[in-house]
Amino acid sequence: MLDARFVRENIDVVKDALARRGAAVDLSEFVAAEQERLHLLRESEDLRNRRNTVSEEIGRLKRAKENADHLMGEMKSVADRIREIDEVLKGIEEKQISFLLTIPNIPDASVPVGKDEHDNVEIRKWGEPRSFTFEPLNHWDIAAKHDIIDFDRGAKIAGARFAVMKGAGARLERALMNFMLDHNAASGYTEVFPPLLVNRDSMTGTGQLPKFEADLFKTANPEFYLIPTAEVPVTNLHRDEILSEEDLPLYYTAYTPCFRSEAGSYGKDVRGLIRQHQFNKVELVKFVKPEDSFAELESLTAVAEDILRQLGLPYRTIVLCSGDMGFSSAKTYDIEVWLPGQQKYREISSCSNFVDFQARRANIRFKRAGKKGTEFVHTLNGSGLAIGRTLVAILENGQQEDGSVVIPEKLQPYFGAEKIG
C-alpha cells in the first residue's frame, strides 16, 4: 500500500509511476476526499479538545458539590456533533483505504519501462542448453515411461491440475526439497515451517487481498485462506511488530506446498506439471533496512541462481519491465530454466523487492538505535526454488537416449541413486 500522505503530496509522481505499469488510475477523487478528511479531522479534534477540557471542569464542580447541568447540556450536543463528524470521517477513511489497497506499487527507477513480457530484459545467462542426438521428450512422456507421475489418478482423486508423484518421482520431489532447504540454510537463511492456512489479515498484509481473491483457495467454516506461496505466512511472521535495528537483516527460508486456483489461466500449460493447483516450493524471505534493499535483492537472486548452478541446469535471469511486474513489487528478477521438451526458458523463480509496500500494509517497522520514531522495513522474497518445475527441468535436461534420466551429482545423495531407469 502506498502512503496516503505520500500520494497526496506527490500526485504526479504516483500518476507517472502507475502509468508506466499500464495502470491508469484517477487520483482526483482521492485527493478531494483527502482534503475533506483533513478538514473534518481538525474539526473533530477541536471539539474533542473542548469536551475534554469541559468534562474535567464538570468533574471539579461535582466534587465541590456545585451545579454543572448547563455544561453537561452543552457537552451533550458537542458529543452528538463529534459522533456525526466521526461517522462521515469513518466513511471517507474506509473508502480511501480500500482505494489505496488496490493501487499497485511504484516501479523502481531501474526497472525498464514496458508493456508486457515481451519488454522484459535478459541480464544474465548461465550454462549451455544441451544439444541432443535424439528428439528430447516432454517431461510428461518421460514420467509416463518410468511411471513416476500419475496425472490421471490425480484428476480422479482431486481434479484437473492435480498430480500424484510416485516412486522415484515422489523421492525426487522430497530430495529437491531437502537439497534446497540445506542450500539456503547454508547461505544464512533460518528455516521455518509455517501454517499453510492463514487469516484474511495475513493475505492483505502481503497484497493478495483484497484484489486477487479469485486466485485463492479458501475454507468455508471457519474461514481460512490456503497460502499461494510461503511468502504469505513468512512475511506475516513479523506483522504488527517493531523490530530493532540490530535484528536486521532477517533471512528466512521455508518449504511449503502452495495452492493456487489460477482463475483465468485455463488453456495455458494444461499438460504436465508446469501449472498445478497444488505445488511445492522453497521460498526465500528477507526483512532489511531500506538503504540495503536493492543490494539485498541482488544477493537473494544470487542464492536462487546458485541452486540451478549446483544442479547444472542452464538458466537465464531477466528483469521484469514495469508492465509485467507483480502488484506489490518495486523490482523483480525472474529466473528461467531451460526446458528441452519445450525448447524454451521457463520461469522457475521470481525474486522481488517490495520496498515498504508490504511493510506498510502489514505494519512491520523497525527502530534505529538512538533515533526517535520508527520506519517501515523493506521486505523481499524469491523462490529458491519451485520444486515441481525443477523436477521437470531435471527430467527433461537429464534424459538419455535409452530413456533413463541422469540425476545431478549434487542431488544424488538426497535422491539415493545416480539415475532413474
Next chain:
RNA sequence: GGAGAGGUGGCUGAGCGGUUGAAAGCGGCGGUCUCGAAAACCGUUGUAGUCGUAAGGCUACCGGGGGUUCGAAUCCCCCCCUCUCCGCCA
C-alpha cells in the same frame, strides 16, 4: 466439543467512572560519584495522526469492534486470542 481463568507500556504488575498516557518494580538511555567498573543517587524513557519554519500544541490508542455517559483502561454487548481442566484425536 464442554467448563473455567485471563488479555494494561520493552517486561513484571497496579488501577475497576473524573489531573491515569496510565502507580510501582525491572530493563533502556543520560548524568553524579570512580583511574575505570559495580553499587548508590538524580533525571529521562511508548506509538501514531494532525497543526506549526521551529519550539511545541492538540487528538487518538490499556486484545479488536460497537454501546452507555458531560466524562470509560474502568460499566454493557459482540468478536478474537492465550492459559487450565474434561472429552476427542495424529
